[in-house]
Amino acid sequence: MSAARGFDWRRTPGLGTFTALVFVFVYAPLVVLVVYAFNASNLALVWGGFSVEWFAKALGNENLRRAATNSVIVAVVATVAATLLALPAALALERGRAFRGKAAAEGLVALPLVAPEIVTAIATLVFFSAIGLRLGLGNVALAHIVFCIPFAMLPMRARLREMSPDVENAARDLYADEWQVFRRVTLPLMAPGVVAGAMLAFIVSLDDFLITLMVADAGATTLPVYLYGMLRLGVTPEANAAATILLAVSVTVVVVATLVMRRGERAVAA
Amino acid sequence: MSAALAPAITPAPAAPTAPGLAARTVTLLVPAVAVIVLFMVVPMLIAAGYSFLTAGAYGGVRLPLTADAYVRFLFDRDLDDSLIFDTTYIGIFARSFVLAVLTTLFCVAIGLPLAWFIACRERRARDALLLAITIPFWTNLLVRTYCWVLILRDQGLLNGALQASGLTSAPITFLYSNEAILLGLVYSFLPFMVLPIYAVVEKIDPRLIEAGHDLYAGRLAVFRHIVWPLARPGIAAGTLLVFVPALGAFLAPDLLGGGKKLMIGSLIQLQFTSSRNWPFGAAAAMILMALVLVGLVVMARRRGAGAPR
Amino acid sequence: MKTAVRAFAFSLAACAAGAAQAEGELFIYNWSDYTAPELVEKFQKDTGIKVTVDSYDSNETLLAKLKSGSAGYDIIVVSSDFVEIFAKEGLIAEIDAPTLAGFPNLDKRWTGPVWDPDNAYTVPWNWGTTSYSVNTDKVKEGTDSLKLLFEPPAEIAGQVGMFGSPSEVIALAQRYLDMDPCQTDTENMKKVQDLLLAQAPAIKVYNSDGIIERQASGETLVHQQWNGAAMRSRELNPAIKYVYPKEGVVGWMDNVAVPASAKNMNNALEFISYIMQPENMALQSNFTKYANAVTGSEAFFEASMQGAPELITPEDVKVVFTPACSEEATQLMDRVWTRLKR
CATH class of the missing domain: 3.40.190.10 (Periplasmic binding protein-like II)
Structure with missing residues (x-):
């Protein structure tokens, strides 16, 4: 109907071009990263022909493998834990009743966002040693969970705020109990927010360098900390290859997760 | 102080609706709050305590208690040990602040149209685009920043392309400038702006826009009166996610800026490392946090005053 | 959710397993890219001790970590200007290097330096x-x-x-x-x-x-x-x-030391003796291109390093x-x- 009148709000002139340019901006470093991972020369500046030897070298590097495994374990644990902690809190803050201290609670859960990372890193290090907590990788995971919570929660709250409570209330009128309302109505509707939150949490955990550097004990080195070390002596194709492998693995994981989610949704719809 | 924080990221909370859920509100909040208090607030209090102690000879802190770290922020000791007003640290803070503001503005300017474009696609395309915009951020930030060095350097790809196309004859120095830092920061934090904005604009009811158009609103009017107001909670959330880390960033200033000027992040880092003055580093961090909190309160007040009740 | 709990428990268990250091392990904490992989490999093959190498970016990071009591490392590498600090703060153990096998191989120019006059705590790594x-x-x-x-x-x-x-x-x-x-x-x-x-x-x-x-x-x-x-x-x-x-x-000189909190003291001492052998230390120098303090190691240097002007x-x-x-x-x-x- 609106199209017939020559106004399609879904199409803004120039926006497609703009988006394409943004994607060029966003992907340019990635292209560089991947291309140079296949560079036979060990100098990042000179193209020495196509080679996969750096992948073999990166895969054969035991310390690198260990660091990558650590990173993935920490990121998965932190994402899952932070999402599980953030979800009820987001519900409480957006759908719950007002109570004394609610504002304080709201501020507290946002605190990790406003604390400078270097301070968090030092403070956490001192704190862990004061209480004698020695879980190795567990320490890193704990520290990550903390700063992942607000990241996971923000998109959830934004989403909940945009969702009308009417549908949930309608379900209640139809004698659904609270769990049913949550499971059948609230959760499916807020799913994009939950996914966005989990993604954000995963990204910040996977990327964290400073806090991990400070908190990690022997054997708990993560990939950013290891790559930082590799890159100190220049951009070697081995570091590029390692980052490319990580990229390939995460893309696979995310794509599979998206496909599984979609199938799950279809099943629900059916 | 923390109470003031929340409204900044959140507009007025929804009216209480679910009696059953309401009873459990506190219970639902307990786990997240407990984790943050234990592993964040307690360590932060320790850091706050540090800022009132004396620097240990080799890092760390010792007694006696003193406010020297805060005094030093505004006053420097002259050679004869008298205090003189000193703008060094204020300058460092101001520089970081301006850079963070610019980063946030650029992220909104890029993120909002992008999020809107994505939200306007079909379901499948939407998912694919959203995935595509986040994929680059699955690789390490440090590695990506180094890739920008490869692109921007004198013998880098950008200069190579410019010269090959005949646009320039000699390399232009892009790297080691404030513009390069800004580019790096915008690049680092863009998804933190796009995702929250997308989460809200995706929910905008198409009928609102069609209604707007039926009332003879053009694209600009639709944007101003419908999209922008509805996108604001997302922009506010994104601003928080972008502005604060940009304020404390030190990776981009170091790698892309050539480490020529100190930023808050590098100043604090320096105090905890080679300058071995933990109290001053902690004090700088506390001042930074105080400024952020004041900013959030102001934001919250303005929104509170402007919101129709 | 169950999976999440399991994953969390798994990771904690994995960490605990890592913390319980079995016999035959050695945790090295060194500057990034400053431990020759060839040296580590040879050491593992010759002794059967499993080596893990972690890296830090600065002496300050190392100091902050050891001071906080965390670590679990057996070998650390400390710059000469930091050795005194680590010793004064009681962060590194007395190893009494002159009693270790291989010590006589060290060039007299580098034994008993000002930062460690009796080599009570350290032996040279690279300089x-x-x-x-x-x-x-x-x-x-x-x-x-x-x-x-x-x-x-x-x-x-x-x-x-x-x-x-x-x-x-x-x-x-x-x-x-x-x-x-x-x-x-x-x-x-x-x-x-x-x-x-x-x-x-x-x-x-x-x-x-x-x-x-x-x-x-x-x-x-x-x-x-x-x-x-x-x-x-x-x-x-x-x-x-x-x-x-x-x-x-x-x-500048970087020195090998053993943290006071080391769990595998014997393995650490064995490593220190090991790197005082010319053919072993040469592997390290070949990797980093820096000179070392072991007499006779030059004989095992690769050709490009023989007579390199930078090293003389x-x-x-x-x-x-x-x-x-x-x-x-x-x-x-x-x-x-x-x-x-x-």
Whole structure:
């Protein structure tokens, strides 16, 4: 109907071009990263022909493998834990009743966002040693969970705020109990927010360098900390290859997760 | 102080609706709050305590208690040990602040149209685009920043392309400038702006826009009166996610800026490392946090005053 | 949700397993890319001890970590100016190195250094000098003095690079001005500050990383650098020359020590003995391109290192080692650095 009148709000002139340019901006470093991972020369500046030897070298590097495994374990644990902690809190803050201290609670859960990372890193290090907590990788995971919570929660709250409570209330009128309302109505509707939150949490955990550097004990080195070390002596194709492998693995994981989610949704719809 | 924080990221909370859920509100909040208090607030209090102690000879802190770290922020000791007003640290803070503001503005300017474009696609395309915009951020930030060095350097790809196309004859120095830092920061934090904005604009009811158009609103009017107001909670959330880390960033200033000027992040880092003055580093961090909190309160007040009740 | 709990439990269990250090393990904590993989491999094969190498970015990070009591490392590598600090703070164990097998192999020049007179805590790892390298294709004049670096002529303005750490920049500036390291004299530090402020407009970048590439590619023409790194630059670009200036160079030595909290003390001592054997230490030098203190290791150097000019300090060039600076000196350095970059 609106199209017939020559106004399609879904199409803004120039926006497609703009988006394409943004994607060029966003992907340019990635292209560089991947291309140079296949560079036979060990100098990042000179193209020495196509080679996969750096992948073999990166895969054969035991310390690198260990660091990558650590990173993935920490990121998965932190994402899952932070999402599980953030979800009820987001519900409480957006759908719950007002109570004394609610504002304080709201501020507290946002605190990790406003604390400078270097301070968090030092403070956490001192704190862990004061209480004698020695879980190795567990320490890193704990520290990550903390700063992942607000990241996971923000998109959830934004989403909940945009969702009308009417549908949930309608379900209640139809004698659904609270769990049913949550499971059948609230959760499916807020799913994009939950996914966005989990993604954000995963990204910040996977990327964290400073806090991990400070908190990690022997054997708990993560990939950013290891790559930082590799890159100190220049951009070697081995570091590029390692980052490319990580990229390939995460893309696979995310794509599979998206496909599984979609199938799950279809099943629900059916 | 923390109470003031929340409204900044959140507009007025929804009216209480679910009696059953309401009873459990506190219970639902307990786990997240407990984790943050234990592993964040307690360590932060320790850091706050540090800022009132004396620097240990080799890092760390010792007694006696003193406010020297805060005094030093505004006053420097002259050679004869008298205090003189000193703008060094204020300058460092101001520089970081301006850079963070610019980063946030650029992220909104890029993120909002992008999020809107994505939200306007079909379901499948939407998912694919959203995935595509986040994929680059699955690789390490440090590695990506180094890739920008490869692109921007004198013998880098950008200069190579410019010269090959005949646009320039000699390399232009892009790297080691404030513009390069800004580019790096915008690049680092863009998804933190796009995702929250997308989460809200995706929910905008198409009928609102069609209604707007039926009332003879053009694209600009639709944007101003419908999209922008509805996108604001997302922009506010994104601003928080972008502005604060940009304020404390030190990776981009170091790698892309050539480490020529100190930023808050590098100043604090320096105090905890080679300058071995933990109290001053902690004090700088506390001042930074105080400024952020004041900013959030102001934001919250303005929104509170402007919101129709 | 169940999966999540299981994953969490799994990761915690994995960590616990890591914490319970079995016999036959050795945790090395060293600067990034500063432990030769060939050395580690050979050590593992010869002794059956499983080695794990972690890396840190600065002495300060190492200090902060050991001070906080966390760690679990058996071998650490500490710069000479930090050895005293670690010893004073009780962070490294007395190993009484002269009693270890292999100690007589050490060059007498490097035993009993000022920072550890009885080798009670440390043995040498690698040592080198700090000066600068120059691209001789583009710069022909003045390559015998630190003046080229600190008071660069107009032609090379904007193509000079310095380290990113205050202590290393200031130490070399003090060498140029012929002052003792760790100045506490405010007048002298004022001179250092003036020198660096005047130099600043000519500086392209202050960064300790990626120098090899910047020099090799010609992005910078003059850059503060370590001798071993300069050798790597030269291998990529023959025009790069490491300068031994008439004012002298700053020397540094990194030392192997055992943290007081080490869990595998015997393995750590075995490792230390092991690296005092020439053929083993040569593997380390071949990897990093830095000299070591083990007599006879040169025989096992790869061809490119035999007689490399970077590794041979001319007789008449003064090498000044930086001690651990006092609190006062550190504060003055911090002030100069902040003013330089405000």
